Amino acid sequence: MELPSVRSLPGFGLVPGPDRVLAAASNVAHKMLYGGVADLRPMPRTLIDEGTLREVYHYRALPDGVEDGDPVLLVTPLAAPSLCYDLRRGCSLVEHLVTEGRPTYLVEYGQVSFADRNLGMEHWVDDVLPSAIRAVSEHAGGRPVHVVGWSLGGIFAMLALADPRSGTLPVASLSIIGSPADVSQVPLLAPIRPLLNLTAGNGLVTRSYKMLGGAPQPLVRWAFQLTAVQKLVTKPIALATHVDDREFLAQVEAVDRFTANMIAYPGRAFGQLYHRFAKGNQLAEGHFELDDRTIELSAIDVPVLVFGGSTDGIAPVRAVRAVVPHLSGSPEVRFEVVPGGHLGMLTGRAARQSTWVVLDEWFDQWSGSAAPAAPIGTSPKRRHSSSASRALSK
Template identity: 80%
Template sequence: MELVSMRSIPGAGLIPGPDQVVAAASNVAHKMLYGGLADLRPMPRTLIDEGTLREVYHYRPSGTVQETGDPVLLVTPLAAPSICYDLRRGCSLVEHLVTEGRPTYLLEYGEVSFRDRALGMEHWIDEVVPTAIREVSQHAGGRPVHVIGWSLGGIFSLLAIADERSGKLPVGSLTVVGSPIDVSLVPLLAPFRPLLNFVNGKGPITRVYQMLGGAPKPLVKWAFQLSAFQKLVTKPLAVATHIDDREFLAQVEAVDRFTNNMIAYPGRTFGQLYHRFAKGNQLAHGTFELDDRTIDLAAIDVPVLAFGGSTDGIAPVPAVRAVVPLLTGSPEVRFEIVPGGHLGMLTGRAARRTTWLVMDEWITQWSGRDENTSVIGTNRKRRHSSAASRSLTK
């Protein structure tokens, strides 16, 4: 949520000029007459595959633009609405990709209910993500898929691609956006860590999520808002200060809609995330215990691009950058620091000039490669760019 970009010059804007007054009046009138300023129309899409908590969509080509190149699959994080990728017109990663002519696909999960409480992480890692990748590749004529996962969507993608049970997936590259790997580096959890370490077995948290069948929508929404508490508190002042800024107000509306559409976590999956990530911090060591096997991130043999948000409280830069030294099997690992918080780095107003352009460059770099020249080739020289990770925050 990018809500505190206040006027930075002391004294500036205290007495609004005529243009500001007209713009503010126009914005207020438009909001009263039409209910809002943001263009929240979703990009048109078609369902191409579905299963248990699995829906795969293909976004229709934009106007006269012809689809070319390898397909892109956007992996939605569990409990978040898929509008994270299609927030509003003008700040929609989907819109950007489609208008660039890229074949664009989305994986989402639909509503999670109490009857889904027995589903664990293996459902997404073994079945949902691998099936979606294969379906997209087939729909796109057998081309390799460039996977983009935000937050937990990035973690599920990492694990699915690393998992030997998935077999060789037709993946051209993987991009993870704001996916915390070492949660010990998340300051938001620091006050709760003594409690997490103290509670074992069926503690109060475990009993609550088992009784509820997971983490319900209101709790998920509250947790997301808590991560941006300062911005939430200053939101009324920020809105009042920017009442003449149509783009700013539209972004606030779009973020509010996103937050109001959070989805519940299935009980067993929430339990695994709680015990193995929040408490156990398993992925910090590069491996993850799932059922009767160990998934090792070093098994990932495709190029990986990772983004950290400069003001992300949920997945701070160090927590995301921790993935870089673990990807020893990848032919290239690139890490970028971009402006924004957890959602803003993906689809904030600054993302149009930073995150999306890097994604374009990355996908183009790793597109159109066959088995003999692809990143899968064992003779290709490995190059890690982690030590020279660039910052795009300026």
């Protein structure tokens, strides 16, 4: 989590001034009286479609707002809570999109249990995402959908759009945020790669996830926390030195809630991710074996926007950028490096002036027939600074 820039200014002393003391006292009192300083109220939403491990929600427009333009569908990653898109007020992508007047939707999967252990990735690629996209388009009056996927949600979205079994989907564009295509470029996996090879013959990992029915929730939560182990170690010091910074404290509270709500992986889906993604690194070659077929990423025929986080340890820039050459069927591919780690690039404080700005410009550029598409940085409906955008076209 980034530190406020004021602390790096010359002359910032160790002895707090009166303003900092008052701010710290206010934050401590608020935390004692109300349990925290973050505004964790979820944005209001309505269920519009559901199925097996599929719930599609429409976020309601503001009381004085009017929805306009093509709808945006946020794709939740498997095993992560949908809180990633609605982290807290002020750092919520959902809140931003609704405030902008965009029809905003989300697909999530509910709690995964042992009974779901036989569900593979094809359930999400063949059924959940295509059904959600069609439901959103229908609910929005038949308009094409801007699909946005973070982390594994972006990978599932790519596979769904590339899969010929999905048929023709009403999609305007695809945005993938922090989705690693080449896991050999992920430093966090380097220490355990020999272990993956070591267990190849005896099937230790396979037997373990089959016995457990997947990757249980505590293990998923621990794995996510492991990616930020340095921040975990220094967290008490950071909280003590930022007790006067309400924004900092609120973000820590929101991220803690997100991490505590991790969800389990179904057994078969976890096995496919382990063998074909983490171990086989198939996406690095531009394809993925699923069920009885091979899905080629070159089959994606809609505009694609790809984000890499400058300090992302789970999906480093090189791991994410590796997908770009395989998107040869897309009419336009744009790659952006934005500030932040894996979650921060999506919903950190810096995302408000980087990732969200680029997303707005992208949606405006590839909007439907309601308004002519405007060049990036010159949207007639929304004014943004184009200096945050650094497009690297194909």
